[in-house]
Amino acid sequence: MAKKRKHSEADAASQKKEEVAPERPKRTLLGWKGKKDDQVKESDSTTVFRNKEKVLVTCSRRINYRYRHLMLNVVDLLPHCKKDNKVESKSSKGATLNELVELKSCSSCLFFECRKGKDLYMWMAKSPNGPSVKFLVNAVHTMEELKLTGNHLKGSRPLLTFSSNFDKDPHWKLLKEMITQIFGTPKEHRKSKPYHDHVFVFSIVDDHIWFRNYQISVPHNESDKIARGGLDKMTLIEVGPRFCLNPIKIFAGSFGGPTLYENPFYISPNQIRSMQKKKKAGTFVKKVKAKTRRKIHELENPLEQDEFAEMWKE
Amino acid sequence: MAVSKKESMLVNEDGMEEESDMGDDLSDSELEQESDEEGDVELTEPSKNAIYNKDGLLDKLGDMSWPENAKWVDKLTVDIEQEQPVDVNDDLTRELAFYTQALNGTRMAFEKLQSMGLPFLRPEDYYAEMVKSDSHMEKNQKLKERAKQKKESIESVKKWRKQRQQSGFAGGDKGSELDSAFEDGKPFEKSSNKRTGVAPGDRTGGKAKYAGKGKKPKKREIKDTKFGYGGRKGSKKQNVAETTNDLRGFNKEDGFSRNKKKMM
Numbered sequence: 244m245a246k247k248r249k250h251s252e253a254d255a256a257s258q259k260k261e262e263v264a265p266e267r268p269k270r271t272l273l274g275w276k277g278k279k280d281d282q283v284k285e286s287d288s289t290t291v292f293r294n295k296e297k298v299l300v301t302c303s304r305r306i307n308y309r310y311r312h313l314m315l316n317v318v319d320l321l322p323h324c325k326k327d328n329k330v331e332s333k334s335s336k337g338a339t340l341n342e343l344v345e346l347k348s349c350s351s352c353l354f355f356e357c358r359k360g361k362d363l364y365m366w367m368a369k370s371p372n373g374p375s376v377k378f379l380v381n382a383v384h385t386m387e388e389l390k391l392t393g394n395h396l397k398g399s400r401p402l403l404t405f406s407s408n409f410d411k412d413p414h415w416k417l418l419k420e421m422i423t424q425i426f427g428t429p430k431e432h433r434k435s436k437p438y439h440d441h442v443f444v445f446s447i448v449d450d451h452i453w454f455r456n457y458q459i460s461v462p463h464n465e466s467d468k469i470a471r472g473g474l475d476k477m478t479l480i481e482v483g484p485r486f487c488l489n490p491i492k493i494f495a496g497s498f499g500g501p502t503l504y505e506n507p508f509y510i511s512p513n514q515i516r517s518m519q520k521k522k523k524a525g526t527f528v529k530k531v532k533a534k535t536r537r538k539i540h541e542l543e544n545p546l547e548q549d550e551f552a553e554m555w556k557e
Numbered sequence: 558m559a560v561s562k563k564e565s566m567l568v569n570e571d572g573m574e575e576e577s578d579m580g581d582d583l584s585d586s587e588l589e590q591e592s593d594e595e596g597d598v599e600l601t602e603p604s605k606n607a608i609y610n611k612d613g614l615l616d617k618l619g620d621m622s623w624p625e626n627a628k629w630v631d632k633l634t635v636d637i638e639q640e641q642p643v644d645v646n647d648d649l650t651r652e653l654a655f656y657t658q659a660l661n662g663t664r665m666a667f668e669k670l671q672s673m674g675l676p677f678l679r680p681e682d683y684y685a686e687m688v689k690s691d692s693h694m695e696k697n698q699k700l701k702e703r704a705k706q707k708k709e710s711i712e713s714v715k716k717w718r719k720q721r722q723q724s725g726f727a728g729g730d731k732g733s734e735l736d737s738a739f740e741d742g743k744p745f746e747k748s749s750n751k752r753t754g755v756a757p758g759d760r761t762g763g764k765a766k767y768a769g770k771g772k773k774p775k776k777r778e779i780k781d782t783k784f785g786y787g788g789r790k791g792s793k794k795q796n797v798a799e800t801t802n803d804l805r806g807f808n809k810e811d812g813f814s815r816n817k818k819k820m821m
Contacts, residue, residue: 292627319688373621386689392697396679397686403634404662410636413614420622423634430631438679439633439670444659449645457659461678474664479656482688495617503613507603541805552802 294429298324299344299370302355303332310363312385314355316484319386320456321426322398322434325349332356337498344370344497351425352497355380362512365488367421368497374417375497378488379512381451386483393458393480395441400428401456402439406446414493414504415447422452441482450508452488457481629669635662 298321302314306329318326325347330336344352351373354366363383368375384391403426409419422445428435444455457479493504623631637658643651670677687694773781 292624292631294623294627294631369621374617387693389697389700392701394687394689394694397688399679400633402663402666403632404658404666405634405636406658407636407638413611413618414609417614417618417621420618423632424621424623427631427633436685437676438683439666439677440679442659442663442666444655444662446639446655446658448643448651448654451645453651453655455655455659457656459663474667477660477663477667479659479663493614495613501610501613502608503610503617505607505609507605507607507609549802555798555801 294427296323296351296424296427296429297347297349298425299327299347299349299352300324300355301327301330301340301343301352303336303357304329305360306355306357307360307363309383309385310355310357310380312387313363313380313383313484313486316386317353319397320401321428323428323432324353330354332358340366340368340498341370344368351421353425354498359513364491366498367425369421369424370497373497374421374503375494375499376418376421377491377494378452379491379509380486380488382453382485382487384483384485388483391481391483391485393441393460393482395458395482396436396438398428398434399436399438399440400430400432401426402442403427404442404444406448408447409445414490417493418452418490419445442479450489450506452490454484454486454488455481456483456485630673630675633666635665637661637665 300314300318300321302311306314318324327343327347330340330343333339340352340354350370352366352368352370354368356364356366358364363380365378365380366375367378403423405419405422409415426443440459442457442459444453444457446453446455458481459477460480461474461477489506489509490504491506491509492502494500495503639654639658643654645651667677
């Protein structure tokens with residue numbers, strides 16, 4: 244540590260010196276180097292873009308096994324992610340999560356929050372100052388389900404397909420960008436593999452984002468060493484997991500900040516449940532009411548005496 | 558976290574409003590309520606006070622997005638036009654839409670990759686760790702085989718039956734009956750009448766339900782005290798002089814409505 248600190252100090256010192264000293268053209272063997280060349284070099288260095296995305300994946304305490312498996316599947320799909328311990332979901336979880344993300348030197352976070360053991364919320368956040376989104380997760384199927392028969396390399400970079408309605412509204416645009424950054428595996432990541440054998444589907448249907456993961460199987464020509472098969476014979480086999488994201492809110496900061504978007508159609512699952520319960524309760528109340536009404540009706544208009552009523556009585 | 562608290566407050570308020578609405582409905586007209594119950598619990602109208610800061614969203618998008626010089630190889634994204642709006646509740650068409658999106662997307666992506674001259678298909682001799690374990694895939698394979706076997710066996714039986722029919726065998730029409738039962742998918746279901754050849758009131762030789770424990774379950778006991786247990790039912794259902802002219806228990810509209818339902 245000490246050495247490092249020294250180094251950094253020296254660096255800082257040199258920076259200060261540079262600030263003070265006027266810039267001088269660098270010297271080469273043949274003479275002074277032209278300034279123009281230098282500028283070109285700088286622009287070259289900026290053109291090389293390197294994606295250094297790292298995603299922290301965690302969940303809240305008391306998470307359902309099914310949702311935990313979903314999280315583990317997501318971990319399997321993203322070779323550029325780091326899994327961490329469960330986080331207590333309190334009101335102050337935003338701050339702790341931000342700290343955690345920084346500690347792990349990640350640039351984004353996927354946080355699976357389970358409430359009441361049945362509702363799953365997913366937070367998708369860009370860490371230092373990017374936006375964060377809260378989704379409600381529906382229709383979860385994990386990879387372990389046997390009807391999903393595909394399989395693919397662990398860590399191969401996925402192709403991301405988006406339906407065209409992602410470009411319709413600004414909030415969908417933002418979500419698309421976030422998804423490409425978080426779900427796309429960085430090029431030449433050390434854990435990634437060089438081939439593409441699966442494809443992610445992100446599609447907006449009914450204002451929800453649906454996720455699917457397919458294996459790409461192309462018939463191979465054994466003689467063809469470079470392995471370029473016929474694209475027409477290509478088939479896809481689903482690998483899983485499946486889930487459906489319902490965006491609730493978009494915040495400007497990571498895990499907090501001013502709200503940029505609010506889903507106007509969203510009702511929380513708690514509300515839905517309470518409404519359903521109320522309806523159920525209503526049926527009994529209605530029955531009782533109907534009975535009392537009937538009684539009142541009978542009392543108000545009594546039947547006229549039947550002349551044969553006494554016929555069978557002795 | 559102030560925001561989440563605020564949010565929960567909002568939710569609470571909304572809930573309160575809806576509660577009061579529901580109460581009004583009940584008192585106003587019950588018929589309307591009944592018709593409402595069929596539908597899902599969903600807001601058909603968007604709430605008006607929802608925040609939508611378009612400029613802020615676009616600003617944030619500009620802040621977070623990658624620099625212009627990021628190549629397509631970094632992103633690997635493909636946009637696919639959806640031909641028609643997809644019905645969410647129709648599983649088959651929905652999945653088909655996703656499948657076609659994926660298929661078209663991969664085709665486009667592969668063409669691009671091919672034009673770049675990058676290797677993109679996994680060679681046959683490239684072995685590496687897969688997402689699903691071998692044991693899992695084995696299970697999968699077994700399941701597939703079993704399904705296939707079952708299908709084959711059913712088909713063979715069908716074929717054999719058809720042949721028999723064509724040959725003019727006497728039991729042909731019987732075979733067709735059986736066939737339909739097969740197609741139901743419940744060929745070996747138990748018949749609903751448990752004991753044949755026994756008088757309906759006879760309880761002798763019945764199944765000893767609680768024989769092992771010697772004690773009824775608590776729920777059963779409670780129900781027995783409530784509804785009674787044992788004895789003949791016939792005498793309870795017969796009319797006596799007092800009840801012959803008593804039509805209170807008879808519902809005039811019931812039969813009518815039932816007929817109506819049938820007509821529908």
